[in-house]
Amino acid sequence: MSEFESQLQHIADAVIAQAKPGEHLEAYVSRDSETDIRVYEGEIEHFVSAQSEGIGIRVIRDGRTGFAYAGTLDDRAIAEVLAEARDNVEFGTPDEWAGLAEPDGVDVVRQELWSDVLAGFATDRKIELTKELERLAVAADSRVRIDDANYSDVAAENAVATTSGIRRSGRENGCYVSVSTLADDGDETQTGFGFSVGRSPEEFDLAKAAKEAADRATRLLGATKPSSRRLTVVLDPFVTAQFLGIISSTLNGESVIKGRSLFKDRVGEQVASPLFTLVDDPTNPLAYTATELDGEGLAARRNVLVDGGVLHGFVHNSYSARRAHTASTGNAVRGGFKGTPGVGCLALQVQPGTRSQAELVSGISDGVLVQQVSGLHSGVNPISGDFSTGASGLLITNGQLGAPVREFTIASTLQRMLLDLIEVGGDVDWLPMRAAGVSLVIGDMTMSGA
Amino acid sequence: MIDQDVLTRVLGTAVKSGADFAEVFAEDKRSTSAGLDDGRIEQVTSGRDRGAGIRVVKGDTTGFAHTADLSEAGLLAAAVSAAAAASQGGGGVREVALTRRAGTQVNTVERSPDEVPKAAKVELLRRIDDAARSAGASIVQVSAGYGDSRRRILVANTDGVLAEDEQVRCLVRMSVVANGDAGMQTGFQSAGQTVGFEMFDSVDVEELARDAARMAITKLSARPAPSGSVPVVIKRGSGGVLFHEACGHGLEADLVAKGASVYRGKAGELVASPLVTLVDDGTMSTEWGAIGIDDEGHPSQYNVLIQDGVLTDYMWDYLRARKEHRAQSGNGRRQSYMHLPMVRMTNTYVLNGTEEPDDIVRATESGVYVAKLGGGSVNTATGDFVFGMTEAYLIEDGEITEPLREGNLIGNGPQVLRDIDLLGNDFAMGNPGTCGKDGQGVPVGDGQPTLRVKTMTIGGTAA
Incomplete structure (x- = not known):
């Protein structure tokens, strides 16, 4: 000390x-x-x-x-x-x-x-x-x-x-x-x-x-606006991490008890593809946000939130836990000395698959690799789950990455996106965020462009 | 806050090793906030932030250090540390003669929030909760926040400037959730002014709450927003943020200087529809972005950025103006004494046109009417932006019809400025905002009359 x-x-x-x-x-x-x-x-x-x-x-x-x-x-x-x-x-x-x-x-x-x-x-x-x-x-x-x-x-x-x-x-x-x-x-x-x-x-x-x-x-020089259609979407690890940030707010025990989560009353239900297992684990030293203590001084710990697509539970601090008649999961978050502890995920990770991003792409006939999203936060309603976000990336045609595209949006609902998950990549990237990145393949999303 | 003699000695120490410029920025901010959620006043918070930031400039390098210790010893230590950061090298001692600048307060504060009982502040939240919950049986959740701050600042620099300002702000915001067959929807409202508690003599918080509730209830029957390119009519006071984000940032001299703005080298050129005159105005009394002086001690100004579609000028802080041998424009701002100032907007708005707002909708055969824009983001180098639509409707045969669910509005700032083809005569300022740049947030305002953009891309969830 x-x-x-x-x-x-x-x-x-x-x-x-x-x-x-x-x-x-x-x-x-x-x-x-x-x-x-x-x-x-x-x-x-x-x-x-x-x-x-x-x-x-x-x-x-x-x-x-x-x-x-x-x-x-x-x-x-x-x-x-x-x-x-x-x-x-x-x-x-x-x-x-x-x-x-x-x-x-x-x-x-x-x-x-x-x-x-x-x-x-x-x-x-x-x-x-x-x-x-x-x-x-x-x-x-x-x-x-x-x-x-x-x-x-x-x-x-x-x-x-x-x-x-x-x-x-x-x-x-x-x-x-x-x-x-x-x-x-x-x-x-x-x-x-x-x-x-x-x-x-x-x-x-x-x-x-x-x-x-x-x-x-x-990579975006010369990018054009793609035509609007429904297609398969591959999320780059960096983009997945941003989506996990949004999903984490729906697994927040405080949102749940206050009726603001689309997952309230759904514990034990299949809310995502069986391929989707989501863990919050600040004890993993590889995580950028690895920590020993939560914002209330309790030990940080590993919590499984979604297991094989089945909603397992929510994250809590001591207050939300007391109201939900459960125990704190060690998820008090605190933005320094100027605030009281809220609730939040500390270090999220999707259990990875095995294939590289190139291998994921090789099986897609018409799709888009989304490398960057903008306005994700403003375009999501975490209560209804509707979202739409500006995006840019590369078109995928017959298993090959192709022309760069920008100034389009992708849209779905969080619920549908999780169920439409086809595959998780093996390319975990420990980004400087509260969630690790990994490539995700989503079967069906709306792309709006020209 | 600090004796003039002390300031003189601290500045002298800061430039002792041959720096070109040094500045002391001292701040003493008291704030109160209260939150209501789920029918409960969760907590009242009081905060105190007090300290000084010392900036030393030598050549193109800025050194900066800050301290919460406003004693002469504390300030001298920070000055030495900032000077060391700015660089090394010899030089003489410079005497600094400080001249106190006359006050330029943008408004008078009648009831300082310090003197208002906390009970009166909490009462506002109760009234919001009651009003929102009585707006309809479908309202299931209300959260509301109140905040006030009194920020006293002092700026002294080696150019002899000595200026002080007191900035008092009050704010309420609320979000209301309605539950229906198709899930939950949220409505938002807020109001904030650079005045004291007298703000609530003229701002009816219950009316704001009912409006937020109406928005949530309306959206229960909303259908998914369409996708694709359509004409978009933006209601007065609801889309100024678009001009702030997609155009304003590109007119900040620091971004221009680095070639990170689409507007670099465009002064004197037609960059917008001739209908458009865009202004940044720190003197706009009581508005959220109003300031007496900026955080470099320069009085706030009314600056025309785009006149009848022609780019007239950028916005400037001390460093950029010095480099270009021109005057500052009162746009040097910072979040707190712990931050370096940079070029920031104040209240940014589009001036009135001549059309009746109803005529603008009638002239639009089919399109989208945006009644409230949410947050967004912009790439200033390209002008590409994305904004959430928190309240929007379809326009069919020249009439506003069905409400739409969440969707994003995406486009390119310079293109939107050129594509404005109808501009209303009903100017209004929008909701108070916090502008984020380089990790710093400052209060800003925005506004605009009802206007139409020929075509924009809507990213909705409709198939």
Whole structure:
């Protein structure tokens, strides 16, 4: 345990020690430091070095909840936050299920979330590798220009303490590089991006990031608008991960108890193709969002949500679990010290198949490989399941990838898409998102273009 | 917030090693929010964010550091760190003479939200819940949020600028779910202004709630949206976000400078239908994107971006303007003291045309009428965009007929600007928005009169 951790834990402990009779307190304290470097045309455009810290205090009394936060850890500010949170309690509606998480005896799966290599990595080497990424992307294709190349790292520490007996702290760090590209062909310009993620810069694959950035920008040059029709759709791993993000909101226990999920009352039913098994597993060290603790300080754990197409269950934090008469699945999510814990999936993964994307494509007579979607979030109604999203990618004709297409939409409902799943690829990609990517083949979707 | 003498010493330290420019941006923001869901006031939250960001520019490199410690020692440490980040190298000591700029507050705040009892704020949510639930038996769920903030900012820089502003905002938003035979549908409404709690003397939250409920109920009988290219009529105040996203971003000088905008090199050219005049206006009193000064201390302005279809100017922040040896336009904004400023919009809108809105619908034999656009995204380099339609109807034989379910509207910003063939005389601002760019969110407004786009692609779910 680092000195910082114990110091934060001490701050959290000191707050909950002030609990009055009948008062339940939770203190969440965090401290981050980050470096952001942006390079453009071989020069540093900006260099940001920043530290931030803060505390959020939740007070529950007689079933009422109040909350306050401040972006500082000085004693006077903390006292003010506690007073504000207490004052805010007065205005909450009594809720018989309100309460803090309680220790549930589930052991923490220990993981390597801290890299001393990153913590000791020299600034000039960070700058140098960002410049290198820019050079590689330019060199990858003569039509490519750079928008910018970026390096970013963050080291975060946090501690939580509650009057219900939770007392946990942790720290982690990580870094990524990314490059945004533009490709020109006559009057036409297209954009691309590439990135690489690691616990330390030594894990970066700059060449791959540069090549992807160049490919993404150039592959759509000359793309046309396809004709509208129904066809087979292959979702690229990157696109699948975005869809899983949407699906995760329908498996959120809080949405379910509030009547906002299309899957409520459907546990035990066949909601997807038998090929579809969906697991939320933050204990898998390969997952970018792997973690030891959830936002309430309970151990993060593996939860099977859909098994062979049958809906198995939902994810919960302690509040939604209490209301649903079940136990927390360790899925409290918290956006830092400024908010109270919500519910969410932590690290989703579809159980992969065995074949490569090329093999999946080879069996399709008329289809489209969707490599990018835009406006997915705005085009989905997670309550009804209707969705439509802008897309671009490559046409598939008689088992071969063909001409690039853009400015079309694909549409279906989430329910139908899951049932229409024909095959899951074997090409798992651990993306820097809350879901891993893998190619999916959907049998029948509407493509709207010209 | 900070003594003038301290500011002078901090700026002096920041440029001691030979930087061209240094700036202190200090912020003290208090906010209150409350949420209602499932019939309960879930929680009232109070927040305090206070600190300073110090920017040091040397050549083309910007160094930046921020601190929550507003003492002289804290500020000096951040200044040293920002200067080191901006680069190395020698130089002399520069004296900075700060001149306080007269206040340019865009509005007067009658009832600061700090002084309004929390009970009154929570009461708004209760009224929203009651009004929405009494709108129909099919209403099964209501969630609503209230938020206010008082943001005091101070900017001081080595060009001698010393300016302060107080930005007060209040907001309500709600989503209402109706349940019918064909599943659940959602309606949304929101209102937000850059004023104090007096906003609710003129904004009727119950009426907003009934409107959100009406939208959800209407959609219960909606049919799947069609697919393909059709004429689209966009109701007043509901499509400004399209111009913000698909055109406004392309007119931000930072994107233009990097060649990441379709509008680079197009100043003076006809880029839109001659019907179109597009404005970005930070001075628009009480609107969500209104500011007294921008986050670089420059007074907000009324900027014409496109006049009668001709691109007149881009939007500018300090760095881009300095590079082009021209004036800033009051568009340098940032999310908080922890962020670097960049070129951002304020209130972006299309000015009135001459048509009666009813005539625009009557002149459209068949098409889609969009009464509310949802969120979307745009690629500024290509102008390609996608927006969700949260409320839309079919137009058949010049009349608005059946409601449509969710679908996306996709197209290309520059093309849509050229394809506007009818422009109404019924200008209205739209819902308050948060514009995201490079990971930073800032409050923005948008607006437009009812207008018709000759053809746009609808991506619906109808077979």
